[in-house]
Amino acid sequence: MSALAFTPTSTTRRVADDERARILADPGFGRYYTDFMARARWTEQDGWGAAELVPFGPVQLSPAAAVLHYGQEIFEGLKAFRHPDGSVWTFRPGANAERMQRSARRLALPELPVADFLASLQAVVAADEPWVPEATSEESLYLRPFMFASEEFLGVRASHCVDYYVIASPAGPYFPRGVQPLVVWITDEYARAGTGGTGAAKCGGNYASSLLGKREAAENGADEVLFLDSETHTSIDELSGMNVFALTRDGRLLTPALTGSILEGVTRSSILQLARDRGLAVAEERLVMSEVLEKLGTGEITEMFACGTAAVINPIGEFRARGGSWQVGDGGSGETTLALRQELTDIQYGRIPDRHGWLTRLV
Structure with missing residues (x-):
């Protein structure tokens, strides 16, 4: 047909x-x-x-x-x-x-x-x-x-x-101030989606359910909100409209596994491939928030970032919650984060070869 x-x-x-x-x-x-x-x-x-x-x-x-x-x-x-x-x-x-x-x-x-x-x-x-x-x-x-x-x-x-x-x-850029480290609020009151719900679908209801969390984040001086799983409120799901990644000191790139409540981002899957190309060990697994915060304190996790079509890749510089605040690395934009972002945008804008055949010509 x-x-x-x-x-x-x-x-x-x-x-x-x-x-x-x-x-x-x-x-x-x-x-x-x-x-x-x-x-x-x-x-x-x-x-x-x-x-x-x-x-x-x-x-x-x-x-x-x-x-x-x-x-x-x-x-x-x-x-x-x-x-x-x-x-x-x-x-x-x-x-x-x-x-x-x-x-x-x-x-x-x-x-x-x-x-x-x-x-x-x-x-x-x-x-x-x-x-x-x-x-x-x-x-x-x-x-x-x-x-x-x-x-x-x-x-x-x-x-x-x-x-x-x-x-x-x-x-233009999704965030008005450009590519700058985000302050992310960890909500303990709201969940974005639940098991068996529509979290893996890109539908308006998921975004509507994120809006109070985004308001709560803004009230606490944050740029974005991070939602935890709806059942235990202990493990990372995603931001209001972006997937989350963490880079460890020993070269592992971690991101929450797709459990049915997380959107399977196109940018997310592209980053996983580009990271493998760089020799990073990629792991899709359950990321417990308390363990992530502990590893930020010890320096085991050195960089974190969020990703999506609109923002591409944006570094995370700080987490805030009712229990305190936690800096990511030195609070700036991590070297690997920015390198992945540069490579991805260079492919999209035709500045370097498209070795994975990701581009389709429209005009």
Whole structure:
């Protein structure tokens, strides 16, 4: 079966060149949106169809749309990168497509074929190519595919009608102050997800459940919140939207094992591969928070960092909790952390060879 054709509509929406240039000079993150978006519809009777490229704008929904009542929705996040020759590429889109399929299965949504996922990205980026920033530092075009239950129905069951969209937003660094060591608050009150829940799916409910924890972190002068497992509140799960890594003095790179409550990050799996390439001993295992803090005190753990598509890799400089505070290493950005970050971004922006075949050209 051939991929969906996201056919452009006759209507056009174009931000003026000078206004677009002003936006691209300081895009921030998630503040501005491009001219076009892709959309497609699935119905139980006909499957996927009705694909088109349309001007970015409001989505019309019935007040009885199932997503508004039962939260049946999922999303993805990836980036388009401008390379030195002017071409535009994205990073491991197949992995995002497959993760979206896993999320769809967990939320009882239809699975979008990988080819259709890729076709939707290509259609949006081809139409919005002027919005892809020149990479003077780490600018990119952030891509947000998502789908939701759009059937007008209040019964509790999987929706018989689902809408899929891709929107795009020019992006600078995720954290306004750039790549600086994070202060991370360890919450003992909130959990992000539980065993058998939706923690491994990329759905809005997981992020909604993190917001009070993020507020608690901010109230304690921290940049981010770290959630522990929901059953024992002793082992590390992840931050509000990022996976966590620790580097030991003897060259081991540790990260929590995927237990069903942790999102399987594309950046996470890429780091694991790059670390192996460097000869680091990689271990995915249960990380007990008290043991991690003890090893920070003895110097056995020398660096820690968080990772995700938006922030890439960001060092952690300090943990805080009700019981005190713990510095990571010297409180700065670790050498290996920054080296992994540099290598990953160099691959994404086409500055070094893509030896793992992770890049896909869009334009």
